[in-house]
Amino acid sequence: MTTDLHTQPLVIAGRTFGSRLFTGTGKFGSSALMEAALLASGSELVTVALKRVNVADTQDELLRHLAHPQFRLLPNTSGVRTAKEAVFAAQLAREALETNWLKLEIHPDPKYLLPDPIETLRAAEELVKMGFVVLPYIHADPVLCKRLEEVGVAAVMPLGSPIGSNKGLLTREFLEIIIGQSTVPVVVDAGLGAPSHAAAALEMGADAVLVNTAIAVAGQPVAMAHAFRLAVEAGRIAYEARLAAPVAHAAASSPLTAFLD
Numbered sequence: 351m352t353t354d355l356h357t358q359p360l361v362i363a364g365r366t367f368g369s370r371l372f373t374g375t376g377k378f379g380s381s382a383l384m385e386a387a388l389l390a391s392g393s394e395l396v397t398v399a400l401k402r403v404n405v406a407d408t409q410d411e412l413l414r415h416l417a418h419p420q421f422r423l424l425p426n427t428s429g430v431r432t433a434k435e436a437v438f439a440a441q442l443a444r445e446a447l448e449t450n451w452l453k454l455e456i457h458p459d460p461k462y463l464l465p466d467p468i469e470t471l472r473a474a475e476e477l478v479k480m481g482f483v484v485l486p487y488i489h490a491d492p493v494l495c496k497r498l499e500e501v502g503v504a505a506v507m508p509l510g511s512p513i514g515s516n517k518g519l520l521t522r523e524f525l526e527i528i529i530g531q532s533t534v535p536v537v538v539d540a541g542l543g544a545p546s547h548a549a550a551a552l553e554m555g556a557d558a559v560l561v562n563t564a565i566a567v568a569g570q571p572v573a574m575a576h577a578f579r580l581a582v583e584a585g586r587i588a589y590e591a592r593l594a595a596p597v598a599h600a601a602a603s604s605p606l607t608a609f610l611d
């Protein structure tokens with residue numbers, strides 16, 4: 351008997367991705383290390399904070415290290431605090447990076463970096479009308495996800511736990527609701543501190559994950575990127591293979607009686 355181990359590709363806004371691991375570019379010790387780690391991750395969608403790019407410089411240090419055909423850049427609006435600022439940043443990003451894809455991030459509070467749901471919904475609505483492919487970073491709020499779907503976002507990016515916390519899937523029960531009812535891809539973003547967190551998200555049925563800190567600050571970022579890659583692949587294969595459901599009591603794996611009788 352042969353088994354097809356190829357998993358279904360991920361499609362967002364009509365674009366197909368072989369990798370379900372999206373990556374961030376912050377916190378690496380150097381741009382060369384970031385480049386090596388992102389290549390090891392197999393990631394195809396790489397987010398870049400617009401505030402970190404010198405848009406006037408065609409030889410920008412960060413962008414030079416991301417100039418690989420397999421990388422598609424996803425500018426993000428990290429640093430903005432209102433919908434108005436987000437729309438302005440999005441226009442700059444579209445101009446500078448020649449893409450209408452956008453990770454919409456509005457977190458006014460610098461301590462917890464929690465996304466502002468009201469400003470995010472406002473900005474998403476406007477940006478979709480302006481022709482952007484919007485992927486909003488949000489709290490794991492099923493109601494907000496539905497509202498964002500209605501205004502036409504291409505995917506939703508609920509957080510697992512606060513950015514940079516490495517605490518994993520603290521929002522698990524809400525992520526399950528979101529995944530169960532979403533009509534757009536669900537990308538679990540932020541707080542995934544270990545490959546096992548990423549695997550668990552994919553096993554639950556998340557379409558992809560976005561990881562930055564756990565790779566960038568690992569003792570060996572290139573090896574950690576590879577570990578996340580394997581975990582994401584394993585999680586997706588397990589999801590498509592359909593996991594066995596937990597049961598409340600013991601259930602013997604082989605008959606207990608035959609050889610004793």
Ligand SMILES: CC(=O)[C@@H](O)[C@H](O)COP(=O)(O)O
Binds near residue numbers: 373516539
């Ligand atoms: C880079 C980026 O977009 C982050 O804001 C993202 O949310 C990743 O979070 P972690 O750094 O916790 O992986």
